[in-house]
Amino acid sequence: MLATLAPRIERVAGKLPRRVFVLTSPEIWALWGGTFLESFREEPIVLFLPAGEKYKTIASVDKLLRQMVRAGGDRGSLLIAFGGGIVGDVGGFLAAIFMRGIRYVQVPTTFLSQVDSSVGGKTGVNLPEGKNLVGSFHHPLAVFADVDVLGTLPGRELRAGLMESVKAGIIRDRGLVRYMEENADAVLNRDTKALEKVIAASIRVKADVVNKDERESGLRMILNLGHTVGHAIEQVTKYKVLLHGEAVGWGMIAALYLGVKRRALTRDQAMRLERLVHRYADLPPLKLSVKRLAAATGADKKNVGGVRRFVLPMGIGNAGVVEDVTQAELEAAISYMLSHAKGPRH
């Protein structure tokens, strides 16, 4: 797919404009830049964003926008975001605000970005006060996901990305939950057929939910299962310790605990799902303060009007949103999570 990208883009965007920008990371470009360029008659202008959440900032956006102006970018320019979720989020945001909006396409290279962040139109960056607090809704013209690229993805990143697939199963697709339980070895060994099955099912859940509610006024919120506590962990650890998917994995464990307390699912169901999280993710112990994590959930933008919203699994393949989680419940869920690094106790 990657070697034939230019004509594929032209099929959705028409003739390529005078200035085509590629936002990528140095690592991805070193591995795949040659293949990427094969189908372009005129070489696009390559912009680099160093890898890591710490570069997902307004300062990076500022610098990149200036590079685009100096390279002759204009309103007709097209941007290709070629990389993982951070490249996709920043690239989409650049496209959203450069000259008040230009067209872009996503070419995600990680499992996580293929199944999750490239779909849905959310773009943006972090503030020191919290993750993804700044951004736009700006949909790509198209998403081109090449499963072959995942061959070079580090195992830890694959496992972290699979947390979003586990999440997709829990909230909306019990068939996916069962498939992931029964085919864990094949998926983790990157069997192409197994990966395609999981990726396709995950994208289907995401696209289905987003189509019904782009702006997260209702249904889309269920995609945030595990994210309230997950974001709090990332924030408290300054985005340096865990991958996003790992933080979401932890957050799902807290959410499963709360789900049981609220009788939204049975203890057996929760144990089964907690095992699934641990089967895929490698979650070493976290030494963090319960109070500090609980406080950090407050700055999460999923809270509207000061109400702390929380996504709870409801059985397997369904989820709902509650708004009345108390401080005590939240702290109990976080305590449970912190004591369950090595899998469910039973």
Next chain:
Amino acid sequence: MLATLAPRIERVAGKLPRRVFVLTSPEIWALWGGTFLESFREEPIVLFLPAGEKYKTIASVDKLLRQMVRAGGDRGSLLIAFGGGIVGDVGGFLAAIFMRGIRYVQVPTTFLSQVDSSVGGKTGVNLPEGKNLVGSFHHPLAVFADVDVLGTLPGRELRAGLMESVKAGIIRDRGLVRYMEENADAVLNRDTKALEKVIAASIRVKADVVNKDERESGLRMILNLGHTVGHAIEQVTKYKVLLHGEAVGWGMIAALYLGVKRRALTRDQAMRLERLVHRYADLPPLKLSVKRLAAATGADKKNVGGVRRFVLPMGIGNAGVVEDVTQAELEAAISYMLSHAKGPRH
């Protein structure tokens, strides 16, 4: 109007949310803050943007977004942009990208922002490389313009703002041109009736054009009469010497010259309109290099696909866009403009 703002906003936005932000300048707030607050039961959170184009930057946006997070802003928050064009552009952009978009209203306090920038949904900031190169389309829920506030507006700013009304007349409303010719004293002396007449006609032109073409794919471009050269002047003088309207006034003189050369209007029509520009604006001589100004037009984002677009008046009350202005024509127009500081020669 200003003293009854809160119920007026509630009429369009529903009950005011927990966090209402006001973006304003220290000067405006010192003059009008008391009146502004009269109708609010709960005091909104006031954010300050210092006056001046040099603060219309990504750095200011970064700082303000962080203040909004720390003050407890969330997706349900509402922002009120209370000030001139820069406050409106920056406030609209904050609202566009804070938590991927919150609601806002415009309360413009300058003539220019009342007749022009508050209408149309364009928001954004400058880069060192050029003006308004970054931003979003994000429409306010409503625009509340209080003519009484103009009483404290410095005369120079009123004159600069009136350039946009002159522009509105030239491109779309010959009746407005005639009214402004015949009632210049009343308008400049801030006769309420005369001002209301000019403001209403100017807004009508803007709203009419934007309704037909929000994204500037065609018709909306005529609103940029005078802006290609105007932006170049602002950029070369680092936004420190002229007000925006003054730069547009200069740019219109260059555009009138080009219009005559292209036989889009007669020399007599051009002289009449040039006199109108000078009747309202105070344009002292500019000591700038023709070549440098011509080069600076290249970074203007109104150029798509490398083509330099130029808005030309066509008679009085009409305008069109040409794409084939040569370097020689551009330089001749800029030379003419630079030699006409003291009004048309004849």
